[in-house]
Amino acid sequence: MRKLILFSSLLVLFGCSTPTVDEQILQWLENTIGEASRNRSAVQLSKLENIEWDNAVVFGPYTPLLSMPSNIQSDPRVITSDINLRDDISLIVFLASHKIVGVVSMRRSVLDFSSVTEKILLPSDCVLISSDSPPKASISKDCNKL
Numbered sequence: 001m002r003k004l005i006l007f008s009s010l011l012v013l014f015g016c017s018t019p020t021v022d023e024q025i026l027q028w029l030e031n032t033i034g035e036a037s038r039n040r041s042a043v044q045l046s047k048l049e050n051i052e053w054d055n056a057v058v059f060g061p062y063t064p065l066l067s068m069p070s071n072i073q074s075d076p077r078v079i080t081s082d083i084n085l086r087d088d089i090s091l092i093v094f095l096a097s098h099k100i101v102g103v104v105s106m107r108r109s110v111l112d113f114s115s116v117t118e119k120i121l122l123p124s125d126c127v128l129i130s131s132d133s134p135p136k137a138s139i140s141k142d143c144n145k146l
Helices: 002-015 021-039 076-081
Strands: 055-059 089-096 099-107 126-129 137-140
Touching: 021 099, 021 126, 076 089, 076 099
Parallel strands: none
Antiparallel strands: 055 089, 089 099, 126 137
């Protein structure tokens, strides 16, 4: 009986965990970027269905927290990312009505967003992926012309 209770407890703790919105966004981005790289296509941000968002801001490596808008710099996910100390990630902050709905630390080895640092991304934008190693991102405002 104790084994059954222990097993049930472990299953509840570890087996039934649902990914957070941030983890879902990161997984979608990594999968979509990988597929787009293989197919030499663009990532259409409008296909991100895990959250409702109006815009996103990209912060590059070593971005000081104090240079960010106050609603972003005080978010615990932004603080714990250590973006101000790291050169291996870019931080993508998704917003809806000026409120943070998602924060993703994108490894630059997957896709280097540093060339679009502090630019506003819209759901209608496409992320173009270079053939460099590691691949670099650029933004197209019109996905229909691709």
